[in-house]
Amino acid sequence: MEKKPSSHARKWSAAVVATAVLAGGVYAVPHIFADGSPESEAKVAASADKTASTKASPVPNAAASVTTSVSASSTSTAVRTASASVTKIGNAEVYLPVISIDPKKSSVTATRAALIDLEVMTLRAVEHFPLDTSEKAYATLTETRNRAVEVLSDPNAPIDRIYSTSRKLEESLDRYNGEAISNANAVKKVLADAKSKSGNNAAGALVLQGVAEAQNKLSADSTKDGALSAYKQFLLRESEANDITAFRASDYTSVLKQYEANIKARTENVDEDLVEDLRDSFDTSAAALEAILDRTSGKNELDAAQSGVETTYAALNEGLSLAADIKSAEPLLDSPTGKEKGQYAASAVGTLKRAIGKAERALEKSTTAEQVKEASSDLSSAVSEFKSKRNT
Structure with missing residues (x-):
């Protein structure tokens, strides 16, 4: 049976939803409002990804919307500690938010969407913090992402295979970031750069939201684990922003x-x-x-x-x-x-x-x-x- 979030967590989620609606109705509920368990982090990730169609519409006063949404999260993030940055899944340590979604606890659509999010997050991770192509972490991440693309291209791929592939890709992403990022200052530089380059549109608003969420996490925990968790949160928002960007x-x-x-x-x-x-x-x-x-x-x-x-x-x-x-x-x-x-x-x-x-x-x-x-x-x-x- 799926574990239900506490009543306190549900109140926070409701507050954020209300804030997002008042601000323009375009934001997914941030992971930082989950109750800290892997299940709740994953459920929120599914909710965030599936709002892309709504986010595709123009956002009036995007910057103001982000500010409103972030201010509501400050109390919640203040109580997070370093121990809350990492969770144990199987034999691997996975940084929060947990992106992979088990179809037994959510939907098949959300499971596939989580794998796609992770694929794009790996691309952004390599752009922000490039490792030498000879590094093992780089080779592993590239190979795992390629397998993920093949799995998603197969219409007959079992859903358990899709989920296991996303778990392996998320683990590879976390290992890559752990090798590429030395401390919280490195993440702060990426956030500052992203903030200065964000556009005044729906995608830009999501990037700004990711920046603010990550900064809140860093304020609560500036250790390397905390920095990796904050950075991963930002990568997720970047992925969501990318998905609603126009293309030819x-x-x-x-x-x-x-x-x-x-x-x-x-x-x-x-x-x-x-x-x-x-x-x-x-x-x-x-x-x-x-x-x-x-x-x-x-x-x-x-x-x-x-x-x-x-x-x-x-x-x-x-x-x-x-x-x-x-x-x-x-x-x-x-x-x-x-x-x-x-x-x-x-x-x-x-x-x-x-x-x-x-x-x-x-x-x-x-x-x-x-x-x-x-x-x-x-x-x-x-x-x-x-x-x-x-x-x-």
Whole structure:
């Protein structure tokens, strides 16, 4: 049975709803009014996401609306402590607000929407605090987001799989933020920048609300855990704002067409079988984006799908380069062996053959451009080493 919030929490929620209606009726109830449990945080996240259609209308006096809404939250946030910033779900620590929504406790629609929110939040997280692409946290976040795009593109995906995918993505997001953010001051800089750039429209109002909510959280808890929780709250509002931002479908289709043209031009001189798996991954992500475009979905789902296209294309692009390098290296295996001048030791040829085999296996197993680049570097070193072994 779903745990009901306390009567105190329900009173706060009612007050906020009333404030939002008076201010223009466009704001979702902030997570900071939940009673602190994972269930209530998740339920509020579902409510926040599902108000996008209402938020799409213009907002009169947006700045004043945000101020009114935030002032109502000050008492509630003042009592939060560091221990309330993190909750334990399974074996993982998850920062509040908890975005993932279990369909057993809410609706299927809310579960899918939560995963889409998380996808866009990961994109924003990388923009605000970029880690080197070689960092494990970056690679994990990218791979998990790509799997999430594939799951959502499958109309027959079991709802339990959608939920488990969102849990893994949220955990990856929290780990990424934990690596990328050093302290509360780093978050404050992002908030100040977002506040200065927010527009005077519905999307801008949501960003301002996110800034204010995060600042309130930071006032109550300026530890690193508190900062990560506040920042995550802001990312959620950014996601909501992005979803109601106007877009042109042609911007997405033109990227697909350009990628396809690039791939066609580059596959003419390589063994396509070597990049079959990378090509399949790109085709899957491209098909997912096209399917979403056909449904005229919101911008969040489109942006998440496009991120999958971009990362799989980058991996394929690097894969095509590696396939070309393999093709160039293979004739070296026919080099004459022996002890005479211009010949190679048989062991050197064997070493190069193993290096080429390793590069071919990398093309089968790699899922990111960074992994393929590493394999390319290894092969390049092996070729250079082989050439240095020629008898003089």
